[in-house]
Amino acid sequence: MKRIGKQTICFDNPPTILETASIVGPKEADGPMAEYFDQTLSDEFWGEKTWEKAESKIIKETVNRVITKSGIPANKIDYCFAGDLLNQCISSSFGLRELNIPLFGIFGACSTFVEGMCLGSVFVEGGGANYVLCATSSHFCSAEKQFRFPLELGNQRPPTSQWTVTGSGAVILAKSGEGPYITNITPGAIVDLGIKDGNNMGAAMAPAAFNTLMAHFQDTGRKPSYYDAIITGDLGHIGKDILIDMAESKGYNIRANYNDCGVLIFDKNKQDTHAGGSGCACIGTVFSGYFFKMLKEKRYRRILLMATGALMNSTSSQQGETIPGIAHAISIEI
Amino acid sequence: MEPIETPKEYQKYVDKKSPNSPILKNCFNAFWVGGLICSIGQLITYYCKFRGADQQTAGTIVSIVLIGVSAFLTGLNIFNKIGKFAGAGSLVPITGFANSIVSPAMEYKSEGYVMGVGGKMFTVAGPVLVFGISTSIIVGLIALIFI
């Protein structure tokens, strides 16, 4: 593994994404991506008493499923990287407490999924692990409760607001395998262009995505056309437009091959999700469900997967702070 | 588009890029739902007076009935649908005050009946009482000077 450019790491023996799994909630099950997920739930409690417990169960079952699907016994998995949106990452900690795999709890807001894959692939390539598990989750109800208002409050969601995806995505990275391979990682820096509106997350995170995207192209010398698809996590409809504009202002045209998981997971008109999906599970489930299969079937051969996160909490918003954004990118090739 | 350098430029650009709320449609819905809720209140007032109640008593009964009905509708998971449609139409009448007390109470039931329901009940509506009551005390104190 070696550093190229300012912030990209290029792998000499790229780790393989061995297997993925995804479980989603009822609203996602009504969306256009429904057929690609491993399991869809019919209610958001899934037999649990609280949403927090339900979210823990979702990540637990997703991890169990990816382990079963991969055929690798749990005790052969060396490390686990997991995180979520709830305070102190309780969904992943509580969901994975019986897993008995050394765990790194990570927080990158909605960028956690790719953050975990960045760290995991460095562990694998560096010889520290043969198998690494990365997982993340989010839940509409628990996120609304923590970040916004009670569900039963009769308020209107502004057209810029996004809908937190209920679900979980998990992947297993392996030292050797048949691909798809993680060839490069470009971890991103925090970018804050002063957006304060918690109902416009796409606009808050787009500058960070732009910053990481530019860094990736400069470091690797690649052009947008190198990739079959450039995929961001949860910029939504507004953030997606902003990223296209910003890239164009620097002379990169990403119109043809760029899309966003928040745009893909819901049908904006039918499902009334306003600016699209968001949450850790947005990119987690769409990558695990859809893009991994597309890569396996070689319909896509090179994708740039970039998860975006808004690094705020309800206290910082109440104190009038702006919303810092972050984005981490990985190239996946087969 | 020109490259964006400063937060100010970006905010301006984002404002242009973000869709506005459908304000005409929202106002229309708020108008007729809000008007309807008030009219129901008016009919209850007439009924109380018909049964011999004075203005003050009738007003209190109207508040209690509307609050009771909103609490009931919130509990049945219906109020948030009305609120989504009517916006300020159901928020600004006393129904919105009731909903803002019941909804966190339901939400935090999972944290127990004392600190969950009891403690979180006023997370949204608490400020209304704090500001309303405090201002009324100031008004009373000022009135004291003029009497």
Next chain:
Amino acid sequence: MEFWQSIDWMGVLKCFLVGGLICVIGQILIDKTKLTSARILVIFVTAGVILGALGLYEPLVKFAGAGATVPLTGFGYNLAKGAIEAVKEIGLLGAFTGGVKAAAGGIAAAVFFGYLASLVSKPKIKKQ
């Protein structure tokens, strides 16, 4: 039957129009300022107290009845009116007891029904 004949439908119409318009002001605030609903409620109740104290809300109540008293501005008006009247009757203490006394029915009902509703029901996701 007698009750329905006793209704002043003109009064209901005035109530509908005024109540509706007060809500429209709230809607414009929501859509134009990005204020949260909690802040809108605070603005309305405080505005009601101040307008009530200045005697500006009273005519509206006379004109529109429940159209002016049912919105939260009416709740504020009630608090102010109660405080002022109590001050007139019992002096200083009235400033503290008058407002809440006038609004006691509403506050107590909200607490009681709120607790009751939370006991018997569970929050559900907005399907849309």
